[in-house]
Amino acid sequence: xxxxxxxxxxxxxxxxxxxxxxxxxxxxxxxxxxxxxxxxxxxxxxxxxxxxxxxxxxxxxxxxxxxxxxxxxxxxxxxxxxxxxxxxxxxxxxxxxxxxxxxxxxxxxxxxxxxxxxxxxxxxxxxxxxxxxxxxxxxxxxxxxxxxxxxxxxxxxxxxxxxxxxxxxxxxxxxxxxxxxxxxxxxxxxxxxxxxxxxxxxxxxxxxxxxxxxxxxxxxxxxxxxxxxxxxxxxxxxxxxxxxxxxxxxxxxxxxxxxxxxxxxxxxxxxxxxxxxxxxxxxxxxxxxxxxxxxxxxxxxxxxxxxxxxxxxxxxxxxxxxxxxxxxxxxxxxxxxxxxxx
Amino acid sequence: xxxxxxxxxxxxxxxxxxxxxxxxxxxxxxxxxxxxxxxxxxxxxxxxxxxxxxxxxxxxxxxxxxxxxxxxxxxxxxxxxxxxxxxxxxxxxxxxxxxxxxxxxxxxxxxxxxxxxxxxxxxxxxxxxxxxxxxxxxxxxxxxxxxxxxxxxxxxxxxxxxxxxxxxxxxxxxxxxxxxxxxxxxxxxxxxxxxxxxxxxxxxxxxxxxxxxxxxxxxxxxxxxxxxxxxxxxxxxxxxxxxxxxxxxxxxxxxxxxxxxxxxxxxxxxxxxxxxxxxxxxxxxxxxxxxxxxxxxxxxxxxxxxxxxxxxxxxxxxxxxxxxxxxxxxxxxxxxxxxxxx
Numbered sequence: 001x002x003x004x005x006x007x008x009x010x011x012x013x014x015x016x017x018x019x020x021x022x023x024x025x026x027x028x029x030x031x032x033x034x035x036x037x038x039x040x041x042x043x044x045x046x047x048x049x050x051x052x053x054x055x056x057x058x059x060x061x062x063x064x065x066x067x068x069x070x071x072x073x074x075x076x077x078x079x080x081x082x083x084x085x086x087x088x089x090x091x092x093x094x095x096x097x098x099x100x101x102x103x104x105x106x107x108x109x110x111x112x113x114x115x116x117x118x119x120x121x122x123x124x125x126x127x128x129x130x131x132x133x134x135x136x137x138x139x140x141x142x143x144x145x146x147x148x149x150x151x152x153x154x155x156x157x158x159x160x161x162x163x164x165x166x167x168x169x170x171x172x173x174x175x176x177x178x179x180x181x182x183x184x185x186x187x188x189x190x191x192x193x194x195x196x197x198x199x200x201x202x203x204x205x206x207x208x209x210x211x212x213x214x215x216x217x218x219x220x221x222x223x224x225x226x227x228x229x230x231x232x233x234x235x236x237x238x239x240x241x242x243x244x245x246x247x248x249x250x251x252x253x254x255x256x257x258x259x260x261x262x263x264x265x266x267x268x269x270x271x272x273x274x275x276x277x278x279x280x281x282x283x284x285x286x287x288x289x290x291x292x293x294x295x296x297x298x299x300x301x302x303x304x305x306x307x308x309x310x311x312x313x314x315x316x317x318x319x320x321x322x323x324x325x326x327x328x329x330x331x332x333x334x335x336x337x338x339x340x341x342x
Numbered sequence: 343x344x345x346x347x348x349x350x351x352x353x354x355x356x357x358x359x360x361x362x363x364x365x366x367x368x369x370x371x372x373x374x375x376x377x378x379x380x381x382x383x384x385x386x387x388x389x390x391x392x393x394x395x396x397x398x399x400x401x402x403x404x405x406x407x408x409x410x411x412x413x414x415x416x417x418x419x420x421x422x423x424x425x426x427x428x429x430x431x432x433x434x435x436x437x438x439x440x441x442x443x444x445x446x447x448x449x450x451x452x453x454x455x456x457x458x459x460x461x462x463x464x465x466x467x468x469x470x471x472x473x474x475x476x477x478x479x480x481x482x483x484x485x486x487x488x489x490x491x492x493x494x495x496x497x498x499x500x501x502x503x504x505x506x507x508x509x510x511x512x513x514x515x516x517x518x519x520x521x522x523x524x525x526x527x528x529x530x531x532x533x534x535x536x537x538x539x540x541x542x543x544x545x546x547x548x549x550x551x552x553x554x555x556x557x558x559x560x561x562x563x564x565x566x567x568x569x570x571x572x573x574x575x576x577x578x579x580x581x582x583x584x585x586x587x588x589x590x591x592x593x594x595x596x597x598x599x600x601x602x603x604x605x606x607x608x609x610x611x612x613x614x615x616x617x618x619x620x621x622x623x624x625x626x627x628x629x630x631x632x633x634x635x636x637x638x639x640x641x642x643x644x645x646x647x648x649x650x651x652x653x654x655x656x657x658x659x660x661x662x663x664x665x666x667x668x669x670x671x672x673x674x675x676x677x678x679x680x681x682x683x684x
Contacts, residue, residue, distance in 0.1 A: 011432040013495070014631060014675070016442055019414060020372065020449040023365040024637055027458035030362065034462045058468025063626075064640040064647075065465050070627040071634050072361060077627050090353040100358055107362040110459070116369035117452070120376045123407050126400025153355070284405075285412040285419050289356060292413050295366055298406040305406075333356070 028068045030108035033101045037065070038075075038084075038092040046081040098152070105149040111142050115299045127302040135300040136250045138229060139203050143181065147202075147209035151182035154246075157276070157329050158188035164327045164336045165241050165274040166193055173240040176201065176266060178230045179247040183210025183223075185276070186243060190219035201226040201233055230259060237266035245276035249293070252303035253315050260319030260339075267341040273316070278306045279326060279335035289333035312337050370410045372450035375443045379407070380426075380434040388423040440498075444491040453484050457641045469644045477642040478592045480571060481545050485523065489544075489551035493524035496588075499618070499671050500530035506669045506678045507583050507616045508535055515582040518543065518608060520572045521589040525552025525565075527618070528585060532561035543568040543575055572601060579608035587618035591635070594645035595657055602661030602681075609683040615658070620648045621668060621677035631675035654679050 032038060040054035052062040070077045074092070076085050084093065091100050106112065111130075115122065118129045128134035135142055162185070166173070172195040177186030180200035187210075190196050198219070200210045204227040214223040226233055230247070242263045248256045263273050280291035290306060297304035307315075313324045321339030328335045374380060382396035394404040412419045416434070418427050426435065433442050448454065453472075457464065460471045470476035477484055504527070508515070514537040519528030522542035529552075532538050540561070542552045546569040556565040568575055572589070584605045590598045605615050622633035632648060639646035649657075655666045663681030670677045 009428060011428040013429070013433050013442055013498075013673075015415065015429055016371070016433050016445070017449075017495070017631070017675075019367050019416065020446055021368065021634075021638075023368040023455060023458060024634070025361050026363065026365040027461045028637065029358070031461040031465055035465060055465075057466045060468040060645070061465030061640060064636045065461075067626050068634055068637045071630045073357060074361065077625065086351060086353045087355070087357055091355050091358050100355055103358070104362055107359075113365060116365060119369045119373040119407075123373055123377060123397075123403030124399045126402040153359070156355075283419065284409050288413045289359070292363075292366070292410055294406045295370065295410045296363075298403060303402070331355075 024068070025072050026108065026113075028065060028072065029074060030104045032065060032069055032074075033092070033104040035065075036094070037062075037069075038088055038101065039094050041066075041075060041082050041084055042089065042093040042095055044083075046083050048080070051082065098156075100152045102149040102151075103153045106142075106146050109142065109145060112300070119299065122299055126298075128298075128300050130300060133302055136302075136304070139205075141205070143203065143206050144209065147182040147206050151184055151209075151213070154182065154184055157332060157334055158184045160327075160329045161185055161243075161245070161274070161276060161336055162188040162192045164338065165189065165243065165272065166196075169193070169240060171195055172197065174237070175199065175241045175243065176226075176235055176237065176239045176263075177243045177245075178263070179245065180210045180243075181206060181246070183207075183213045185245045186210075187214050187217045187219055187223070189241070189243075190214075190222050191217060195222075197222045197224070199224045199226050199236065199239075201228065201230060201235075203227065203229070231262075235262065235266035238268040238271065239266055240268055240271050242267060242271070242273045243276075244273060248275050248312070248315075249277055249297055249306055250301050250304040252305075253307070253311065255303075256307075256315045257318045260315055260321065264320045264341050269341060271341045273321060273339050273341070275312065275337045276329075276334055277312065277337060278333055279309055279312065279328075279337065280306050282308050282310060284308065287333065290335070293333070309335075309337065313339075366410070367414050368450065368455075370407060370414065371416060372446045374407060374411055374416075375434070375446045377407075378436070379404075379411075380430055380443065381436050383408075383417060383424050383426055384431065384435040384437055386425075388425050390422070393424065440494070442494045444493075445495045447491040448484075448488050451484065451487060454642070461641065464641055468640075470640075470642050472642060475644055478644075478646070481547075483547070485545065485548050486551065489524040489548050493526055493551075493555070496524065496526055499674060499676055500526045502669075502671045503527055503585075503587070503616070503618060503678055504530040504534045506680065507531065507585065507614065508538075511535070511582060513537055514539065516579070517541065517583045517585065518568075518577055518579065518581045518605075519552075519585045519587075520605070521587065522552045522585075523548060523588070525549075525555045527587050528552075529556050529559045529561055529565070531583070531585075532556075532564050533559060537564075539564045539566070541566045541568050541578065541581075543570065543572060543577075545569065545571070573604075577604065577608035580610040580613065581608055582610055582613050584609060584613070584615045585618075586615060590617050590654070590657075591619055591639055591648055592643050592646040594647075595649070595653065597645075598649075598657045599660045602657055602663065606662045606683050611683060613683045615663060615681050615683070617654065617679045618671075618676055619654065619679060620675055621651055621654065621670075621679065622648050624650050624652060626650065629675065632677070635675070651677075651679065655681075
């Protein structure tokens with residue numbers, strides 16, 4: 001939202017102003033999703049009066065909100081009518097099968113956003129101000145919301161992750177999906193590998209979401225539930241593959257190593273552990289989305305982080321793994337890190 | 343914060359994610375200012391341990407916060423040390439005379455940010471959820487905070503505004519500064535025009551800030567205080583110039599016209615009324631900073647707006663003014679709109 005052009009590298013007070021006001025952008029998008037505005041824009045005709053009627057909202061509110069979304073690049077305006085951009089048509093209109101609008105329910109959840117009101121205290125103390133262990137507190141209901149609402153954002157990664165972890169494997173592979181959540185990653189492996197058998201581990205209320213998704217995908221006959229905590233549950237096994245998706249970043253490296261040792265014990269020799277992670281470069285400030293994720297871990301956990309590949313490789317090695325490789329997922333901030341049990 | 347490159351115009355789910363997380367950027371900058379981090383970065387040496395000590399904060403918190411600020415383009419990182427960008431050195435280090443860090447106290451004030459948690463309700467109802475008239479409620483203490491903390495952001499505009507409103511005038515001009523706030527605009531006119539006499543109008547506690555600034559500038563002998571509301575106070579006069587800075591946008595056009603009529607009556611024939619405003623183009627979605635300001639008015643007032651030049655010209659004309667002209671202030675989102683009393 002820059003204003004008059006300046007020479008490159010010149011001091012820019014508008015960056016300060018724009019950053020202090022950036023919270024408006026999150027609120028505007030969250031609100032548009034809540035009001036079902038992107039459905040109304042998709043249905044047309046897109047003038048303020050119609051949109052206000054469709055969303056049961058005021059014309060003043062809808063006009064100002066739609067103008068703001070236009071400025072933010074999320075919709076287009078022409079001759080006083082608002083219409084979809086390619087991004088909003090595909091990812092924000094609830095009529096699109098690729099819609100990720102539901103992610104606002106998790107990312108914009110007051111439980112996830114309210115702690116930012118106390119960020120100074122968090123930085124002083126070096127840990128979340130949420131009660132107990134924050135988002136990693138056992139049975140935290142936020143993970144049921146995550147399983148429901150973040151699945152559409154995770155779904156496009158399931159295919160690439162499945163191909164990476166199955167590479168060179170065939171037949172009746174046994175898979176443990178730790179912190180399965182929505183279950184999409186284990187389910188994708190079951191879909192790609194018709195004899196694969198999946199054991200999904202998560203807290204019981206979360207597993208209900210995974211089970212429903214497994215049924216929807218028609219793989220429920222090869223899909224077992226293991227309710228409990230990754231730290232306490234008996235893993236069973238031995239497994240060919242253990243999935244650790246969006247999990248290690250919640251914990252300090254000592255805890256990760258202990259968990260990886262437990263994973264190692266549950267794997268067949270040569271079996272593989274695959275972590276889906278935000279993996280910044282060693283400078284920890286690039287690429288931006290992966291690196292910025294560390295702030296979410298500061299705010300919501302006692303000691304989690306966005307770990308670099310070196311960090312993760314060291315943890316894996318300490319836990320007995322070898323041959324670690326990093327596989328960035330195309331078009332997204334995630335990387336799959338694979339290690340092999342010796 | 344885009345990730346892997348995509349073809350131009352291709353749908354970009356990361357825009358959705360980045361927008362939903364934009365509130366982190368506001369929180370990070372507000373927090374860095376609160377912890378006096380930009381002073382510490384300016385003093386050096388800029389490693390995490392030193393910064394944590396200087397800010398009385400944890401190393402984990404400082405490292406993650408500084409990495410995040412680096413990603414947001416507000417500081418630089420090299421060999422594990424953080425240092426100023428040209429922007430942070432000039433505008434965020436409190437040791438800089440141009441620092442605008444104090445603006446975070448107003449823009450990041452919970453009274454200004456908390457209503458965004460209720461933006462859906464605001465859009466439904468078409469008005470602020472703040473009590474009474476919101477930020478335009480008489481004697482709202484938020485304007486004392488504004489007068490204190492927003493002055494450094496407004497100061498660079500005072501020179502250009504002073505030159506515009508004094509153009510062609512000389513001698514003992516009489517100036518009424520409505521909603522004077524920090525007083526900087528009227529004070530600048532007094533500095534530029536050594537015989538000018540200023541009457542500053544605002545609520546009494548706010549005028550204390552203006553008076554202190556007038557003393558600092560050495561113009562207190564030509565600076566009178568008129569405590570009260572712009573709608574109720576007797577303006578006196580007649581004046582050569584009436585200033586209406588950052589004021590009209592808080593009200594609906596009917597209210598603005600009534601006020602402009604009152605202003606017209608207080609002006610000498612040919613006298614000028616100058617409004618400092620966020621003036622978007624007629625499309626209401628450009629330029630971005632001026633146009634986006636309408637959201638702030640939706641959230642904080644019953645019926646305010648960022649008015650286009652056509653809107654403002656119509657109000658001025660209805661109130662009896664003629665010859666309206668728009669003067670964009672260089673390097674900022676503001677425009678000075680001048681009209682002449684017939």
